[in-house]
Amino acid sequence: MKVVLLAESFLPHMNGVTHSLLQTLRHLERRGHDALVIAPRSGPIDHTLYGARAVLLPSVPLPSYPDVRVTLAGAHRLAEVMRAHDADVVHLASPFVLGWRGVLAAESLGIPSVAVYQTDIPSYAERYGVPGAAPALTRHLGRLHRRATLTLAPSSSAVERLESLGVDRLRLWRRGVDTERFSPDRRDDAWRRALAPNGEVLVGYVGRLAPEKQVEDLHAISTLSGVRLVVIGDGPSRAQLERLLPDARFTGFLGGDELARAMASLDVFVHPGESETFCQTVQEAMASGVPVVATGRGGPVDLVQNSANGWLYRPGDLDDLRDRVRDLAGDGAKRRAFGERARDSVAGRGWDRLGDELIGHYEAAMGRATVTTADAAASPPPGRASNAASAPHAPTRRRxxxxxxxxxxxxxxxxxxxxxxxxxxxxxxxxxxxxxxxxxxxxxxxxxxxxxxxxxxxxxxxxxxxxxxxxxxxxxxxxxxxxxxxxxxxxxxxxxxxxxxxxxxxxxxxxxxxxxxxxxxxxxxxxxxxxxxxxxxxxxxxxxxxxxxxxxxxxxxxxxxxxxxxxxxxxxxxxxxxxxxxxxxxxxxxxxxxxxxxxxxxxxxxxxxxxxxxxxxxxxxxxxxxxxxxxxxxxxxxxxxxxxxxxxxxxxxxxxxxxxxxxxxxxxxxxxxxxxxx
Structure with missing residues (x-):
């Protein structure tokens, strides 16, 4: 199978979209498929592409977030690349600008397209101070996904969001997690002592430091007695957050085994973002045996089960966030029990199995299988040891x-x-x-x-x-x-x-x-x-x-x-x-x-x-x-x-x-x- 993958953002900028794309490329190589990536050019790439070729297009930085770049290539140029690759299917990774042109190019060539919904752009616009743009961006999002042959959504909330926009060719496709890299065995006492020399409970956040992540909400827990707040990541909001959270430890960006060690060394993981379509770092924390406190909105709702592997707090209620963190920080036995259940809940969610599911979705879009409507409620089982990522699907509306x-x-x-x-x-x-x-x-x-x-x-x-x-x-x-x-x-x-x-x-x-x-x-x-x-x-x-x-x-x-x-x-x-x-x-x-x-x-x-x-x-x-x-x-x-x-x-x-x-x-x-x- 020849696959063209279009990405709105790509290396060297590492985020959830890039990480998922790299895992997809690795799996396609393992299964013997021929992949080509089309993405904005934003700097030198020092990461393997797993045998895939890359066409990097001229791009300009987004003014409020220079790590994100927008390519100016038109649908005609994209169609030329797809035709040259003799593509069987087009994968649109978190499509919006490049993705819109990509779906038009695929249509012009009669090539099926699979759009992977990962970023809630309209919500991001509101966080970046342009709420007036949200309605137009929402209409564009719905129009794009309605044009795609098939849309893959990472969570039940994402499915419902897309359904509300009139998108009907939907399937649920979750994210995998590397349970070998992210493991409780990575816990490092020396790393912990360096950050918490007095034995404080380490409560940490991992992710981009940007407005849409609402990291500033962590000030609600920064003064908890016996707690050391750790912020792992980098982004445009870092300087502001360092002023707001003077007692927190900022590590900067960590990746690979270094990130896995830091994640496993936390006692509690916290994620306050309300715009997450899935929230991969929550899943990585669970694989590391770390209980989670997250907002009860978006992707975390499918991952966190109250009083089993963590807590969901009421969105926007920072007193509730503080109480949930205090509950776990003050009870070591509960943290251990929640952590064990968290690890169990992600067993069987390896990328290999998710990759095979993705190939099945490609084949469905190509007409080798029946395209179906997503099981909007078939969510991953919080607190489960089974492969929740492999959710069954409802048939196209039968009578x-x-x-x-x-x-x-x-x-x-x-x-x-x-x-x-x-x-x-x-x-x-x-x-x-x-x-x-x-x-x-x-x-x-x-x-x-x-x-x-x-x-x-x-x-x-x-x-x-x-x-x-x-x-x-x-x-x-x-x-x-x-x-x-x-x-x-x-x-x-x-x-x-x-x-x-x-x-x-x-x-x-x-x-x-x-x-x-x-x-x-x-x-x-x-x-x-x-x-x-x-x-x-x-x-x-x-x-x-x-x-x-x-x-x-x-x-x-x-x-x-x-x-x-x-x-x-x-x-x-x-x-x-x-x-x-x-x-x-x-x-x-x-x-x-x-x-x-x-x-x-x-x-x-x-x-x-x-x-x-x-x-x-x-x-x-x-x-x-x-x-x-x-x-x-x-x-x-x-x-x-x-x-x-x-x-x-x-x-x-x-x-x-x-x-x-x-x-x-x-x-x-x-x-x-x-x-x-x-």
């Missing part, structure tokens, strides 16, 4: 006509009493079925069955529900099961996932599509006892999704789906807001039209805190209403689902009101009313 839901009380819909008669429940699966119906064709109605029953376990799904779904001729099955097993006395997460996997494989062999949903728990102290089991089970589910070609809704990657306000008064089931959130997230995975917009509208329309206040009860009332009856059932050897049958055992048409069928000119509003049951 499913026979949807069957499998599961337990969550899929049955317990505690979602919104707009249904007393004693009945709706639930996220019911809402998803309505979304499928209202956004589909009026001439092809959707039939829906819900075989879920409260208290059911994996064995019931394997032996009863999944075979029954096959008998019904389902073309789409959702599976959310396992929580009741995992809170049992002798749970075997590996065995449970293996049994479920075999049953899912049998169902997939019939041609049925499967949506797997990872089980989840409320974030309360009592649930921590089961957290390890859930992590292990969900890690296997991710592997199962990839092995069987199933779709995956990874709830762990979207903590907002299960935040405190989304739980019902029994504290173990979702309320209406929680069920709505899962329904919209599942719809995004399935590629349902306007699903992202619907979710945003839902959050705007509903007062989630008010809904929670209506269902929340005090501890005494909770004990009387819910805890005591549960204990009595357990002592008697009974379960809440004993003797119950599915609420919708047969495929029945999903009835969409005629008013909604006539409102196709406003599909978003129609679908939102339908999923709310109005």
């Amino acid at each position: 499913w006509r026979r949807y069957v839901a499998i599961g337990d009380s969550l899929t049955e819909g317990l505690c979602d009493t919104s707009r249904v008669p007393a004693g009945e429940y709706r639930g996220w699966a019911d809402r998803l079925a309505m979304l499928l119906a209202v956004t589909g064709s009026a001439n092809e109605p959707v039939a829906y069955a819900n075989l879920a029953v409260r208290s059911r376990k994996v064995r019931d799904a394997v032996e009863v529900q999944l075979p029954q779904a096959a008998e019904l001729g389902a073309d789409l099955v959702s599976v959310l099961i396992g929580a009741n097993d995992l809170v049992g006395r002798r749970a075997d997460p590996e065995g449970l996932a293996r049994d479920l996997g075999q049953a899912v494989s049998r169902l997939r062999s019939t041609g049925c599509d499967v949506l797997l949903v990872t089980p989840f728990l409320p974030r309360r102290p009592v649930t921590r006892f089961y957290a390890r089991r859930f992590r292990a089970y969900n890690a296997r589910l991710r592997e199962l999704a990839g092995a069987t070609g199933s779709m995956l809704l990874d709830v762990d990657a979207h903590p907002d789906l299960v935040d405190d306000e989304r739980w019902a008064e029994d504290r173990v089931h979702l309320n209406a807001a929680g069920h709505r959130g899962i329904a919209y997230a599942a719809a995004r995975v399935l590629g349902v039209r306007d699903a992202s917009v619907l979710g945003e509208l839902d959050r705007a329309v509903h007062e989630q805190e008010e809904e929670f206040a209506r269902t929340a009860v005090g501890d005494a009332e909770w004990l009387l209403r819910h805890a005591v009856p549960w204990v009595r059932r357990r002592l008697a050897g009974r379960a809440a689902g004993d003797g119950r049958v599915p609420k919708r055992a047969q495929l029945l048409p999903v009835i969409v009101p005629a008013t909604e069928r006539t409102s196709r000119t406003a599909p978003v509003a129609a679908a939102q009313r339908a999923v709310r049951g109005e």
